[in-house]
Structure formats: C-alpha cells, structure tokens
Amino acid sequence: MTLQLTVITLLVVMLIALWRACIGPNVFDRVLAANLFGTKTVLLIAAISYLHGSPDFLDIALVYALINYISVVGVLRITELRNEHAPGDRRG
Amino acid sequence: MMLDWVSGVLLLVGSFLLLTGALGFLRFADFYARIHACGVTETLATSCILLGLLIQSDSAVPQFKLLLILLFVLLSSPTSSHALAKAAWNAGVRPRDNRGKQPLPLPPGEH
Amino acid sequence: MRYTFGLVLALSVFWLINSGHYDALLLSLGVISVGAVTLIALRMDVVDQESIPLHLLRRIPFYLLWLGVQICRSNLDLVRRVWLPGQRSTPRIARLPLPQYSDICRVVYANSINLTPGTLTVELAPDHLLVHTLSAEGLAALEEGEMSRRVSELEQ
Incomplete structure (x- = not known):
C-alpha cells in the first residue's frame, strides 16, 4: 500500500517539476527542474521495480542516475560557453 | 512483520519529504532558495525511500544495487547543485530576499 | 602501487557484486574489463592520492x-x-x-x-x-x- 502511495507521490512531484520547467523564469530554473525530474525518475524506476516484484530494473535506475548527472553538467557547460561568447546577453 | 512496518514508515516519511521539497520548489520566490528546496528531496527523501525499498528486498544483489544508487545520488547531487549555482552566478543571476523583491546585500568585492 | 591495488580491488568488488552470475565465461569477461579500466586509468595518470584517498578511510x-x-x-x-x-x-x-x-x-x-x-x-x-x-x-x-x-x- 505504501509503495503505491510512494509511486503516486513521485508522479505528482515530477508533474510539479515539469510545471516549473514550463514557467521558468530563466534557463537555470529549467535545468534545476530537469535535474529534479531526473533524480525522481531514478526513484520511480526503483519503486516500480519493487511494485512489479522484479529487481532487474534496478540496473536501469543505476544507469539513469549516472546519465542524469552527466546531462546536467553538460547542459550547464553549454550555457556557460554561450555566456562567454555573448557577454551582452546576461539573462541566459 | 516488524520490518514491513519499518519499511512502510520510511516510505511514508520519504513521500512526505518529497512533497515538502516540491512545494518549496514551487513556492519559493528566489532561484537560490529553490535550489535549497531541491536539496531536501535529494538528500533525506532519497535516503528514506531507498532504505525503505532496501528493507523490503530479501536477496543481497538488489540491496547492494540500491546502496550503490543511494551512494551515487548522495555524491552527485551536491556537485550538480554547486555547478548550477556557479553557472547562475556567473551568468549574472543574483540572490533576492524571500519575497523575490529586493536584491540581497552582497559581500564586499562582489558585484 | 598501493593506489593501483586499491583501484583493482574496488573495481573487482563492484563487478562481482553487480553481476550476480559466477560462471567461467562471465568471470573472465570481468577480469578483462577490470584490467582494461585499470590500464586506461593508469594511462590517464589519474591513479593517485587524490582519486583514491586511502588515507581518509580511517576517519571518514x-x-x-x-x-x-x-x-x-x-x-x-x-x-x-x-x-x-x-x-x-x-x-x-x-x-x-x-x-x-x-x-x-x-x-x-x-x-x-x-x-x-x-x-x-x-x-x-x-x-x-x-x-x-x-x-x-x-x-x-x-x-x-x-x-x-x-x-x-x-x-x-
């Protein structure tokens, strides 16, 4: 029962993160929302694998955690490079 | 039986913390304050939920994998939030007060 | 030398516990991958006190x-x-x-x-x-x- 509740909470939290990614207001809020969405996806995959009773999905969760971290750092690197090239555009 | 209870309580506490973090993420007015709200969901909530799942499983390999996920999230989340804060600071985003109206006084030498 | 040994040990434990299958073919594949990763790390010159902080293990x-x-x-x-x-x-x-x-x-x-x-x-x-x-x-x-x-x- 609590496992189902946890999955529902995770989905609600991911919806909130998507909402924040839509309204912004700047690019860093969107990256933060994407980061939150990604870490919650890792938890969701882990919880769903227990809901199904097959812990094989945990490998996917592990790989997703690694990819999520790399993607956040990569996106930030791109925004930093863009700011270096166009110093007049300070809004990001 | 006892372990089921412990696992259930951990999952419930984790869900509550997740909701708390998401609410703060939605409601805080300043960007840096929103990073703090994300911190709640990424440290204690993740630990509670993964530990709750860990108690539910009975074989060693999934338990080890859950511990590995927990370790990795705990190692990477502070780094990514620091990268985010640093990129925002370098792009000229400055912290504001908790209504989002006034800029905060900066330490001398910063601008 | 002891940093290389620590790296090999950590990688082997990581591989063994993550795999969960212990027959000859998979074990030899594991040995090959641990060896390859160690070689690449040595060539990149990242095996040192900073990447493998053995001296902190006691207090951390x-x-x-x-x-x-x-x-x-x-x-x-x-x-x-x-x-x-x-x-x-x-x-x-x-x-x-x-x-x-x-x-x-x-x-x-x-x-x-x-x-x-x-x-x-x-x-x-x-x-x-x-x-x-x-x-x-x-x-x-x-x-x-x-x-x-x-x-x-x-x-x-």
Missing part, C-alpha cells in the same frame, strides 16, 4: 555519521519553513574562510555544505567560499566553524 565514517545528523536537523528546519510560511526567513550570502590545504578536503567541505539543505556553496575560490544560506541562523552555524574544523581533522 565518524565524519559521515556526524554529517548525517546535521543533514536530518537541517532537513527538519527546512520542512518547518516550507509548511509554516509565517516564519520570516532572511536569506544571506557571505564569504567563508577556507583553511583546508588539500584539494580533497576543500571538496569534502564544499560538498558537505551543499548536502545540508539550507546552505549552498556558490563559488569555490582558492582562499574563500561564497555561501548562500536560507536563514541567518544557518550562516551563523557555518561561521562558527564546527564543520570546517571537523573536515580539517580528517587529514591528520
């Missing part, structure tokens, strides 16, 4: 225990701030001194500040940290310097 469990307690306490504080909006929190941004000499201790310090919700490292300069805190009390606790002292003790 106590520090992690203390850090866990701090994380729980600051989480409770943040939960109060989110659900009781009447509380006036005053965010602060300030510089902190950075007395640690080795890079790894600086990283441990900055990451510990980031792990406790309510405090955030914005910039890591050679001689100071720029820290954003959600409340004046959080900044006061950092300025008091217990966390900094404990991180410095890790190296001794």
Whole structure:
C-alpha cells in the first residue's frame, strides 16, 4: 500500500517539476527542474521495480542516475560557453 | 512483520519529504532558495525511500544495487547543485530576499 | 602501487557484486574489463592520492555519521519553513574562510555544505567560499566553524 502511495507521490512531484520547467523564469530554473525530474525518475524506476516484484530494473535506475548527472553538467557547460561568447546577453 | 512496518514508515516519511521539497520548489520566490528546496528531496527523501525499498528486498544483489544508487545520488547531487549555482552566478543571476523583491546585500568585492 | 591495488580491488568488488552470475565465461569477461579500466586509468595518470584517498578511510565514517545528523536537523528546519510560511526567513550570502590545504578536503567541505539543505556553496575560490544560506541562523552555524574544523581533522 505504501509503495503505491510512494509511486503516486513521485508522479505528482515530477508533474510539479515539469510545471516549473514550463514557467521558468530563466534557463537555470529549467535545468534545476530537469535535474529534479531526473533524480525522481531514478526513484520511480526503483519503486516500480519493487511494485512489479522484479529487481532487474534496478540496473536501469543505476544507469539513469549516472546519465542524469552527466546531462546536467553538460547542459550547464553549454550555457556557460554561450555566456562567454555573448557577454551582452546576461539573462541566459 | 516488524520490518514491513519499518519499511512502510520510511516510505511514508520519504513521500512526505518529497512533497515538502516540491512545494518549496514551487513556492519559493528566489532561484537560490529553490535550489535549497531541491536539496531536501535529494538528500533525506532519497535516503528514506531507498532504505525503505532496501528493507523490503530479501536477496543481497538488489540491496547492494540500491546502496550503490543511494551512494551515487548522495555524491552527485551536491556537485550538480554547486555547478548550477556557479553557472547562475556567473551568468549574472543574483540572490533576492524571500519575497523575490529586493536584491540581497552582497559581500564586499562582489558585484 | 598501493593506489593501483586499491583501484583493482574496488573495481573487482563492484563487478562481482553487480553481476550476480559466477560462471567461467562471465568471470573472465570481468577480469578483462577490470584490467582494461585499470590500464586506461593508469594511462590517464589519474591513479593517485587524490582519486583514491586511502588515507581518509580511517576517519571518514565518524565524519559521515556526524554529517548525517546535521543533514536530518537541517532537513527538519527546512520542512518547518516550507509548511509554516509565517516564519520570516532572511536569506544571506557571505564569504567563508577556507583553511583546508588539500584539494580533497576543500571538496569534502564544499560538498558537505551543499548536502545540508539550507546552505549552498556558490563559488569555490582558492582562499574563500561564497555561501548562500536560507536563514541567518544557518550562516551563523557555518561561521562558527564546527564543520570546517571537523573536515580539517580528517587529514591528520
């Protein structure tokens, strides 16, 4: 029962993160929302694998955690490079 | 039986913390304050939920994998939030007060 | 040499526990992949005290225990701030001194500040940290310097 509740909470939290990614207001809020969405996806995959009773999905969760971290750092690197090239555009 | 209870309580506490973090993420007015709200969901909530799942499983390999996920999230989340804060600071985003109206006084030498 | 050995040991344990299958073919594949990763790491010249901090292993469990307690306490504080909006929190941004000499201790310090919700490292300069805190009390606790002292003790 609590496992189902946890999955529902995770989905609600991911919806909130998507909402924040839509309204912004700047690019860093969107990256933060994407980061939150990604870490919650890792938890969701882990919880769903227990809901199904097959812990094989945990490998996917592990790989997703690694990819999520790399993607956040990569996106930030791109925004930093863009700011270096166009110093007049300070809004990001 | 006892372990089921412990696992259930951990999952419930984790869900509550997740909701708390998401609410703060939605409601805080300043960007840096929103990073703090994300911190709640990424440290204690993740630990509670993964530990709750860990108690539910009975074989060693999934338990080890859950511990590995927990370790990795705990190692990477502070780094990514620091990268985010640093990129925002370098792009000229400055912290504001908790209504989002006034800029905060900066330490001398910063601008 | 002992850093290479530590790396091989850590990789082998990681592979063995993650795989869960122990027949000859898969074990030999595991040996090959551990060897390849070690060779690549040696060629990249990243196998040293910084990437494999064996000297911290003895003291770090106590520090992690203390850090866990701090994380729980600051989480409770943040939960109060989110659900009781009447509380006036005053965010602060300030510089902190950075007395640690080795890079790894600086990283441990900055990451510990980031792990406790309510405090955030914005910039890591050679001689100071720029820290954003959600409340004046959080900044006061950092300025008091217990966390900094404990991180410095890790190296001794």
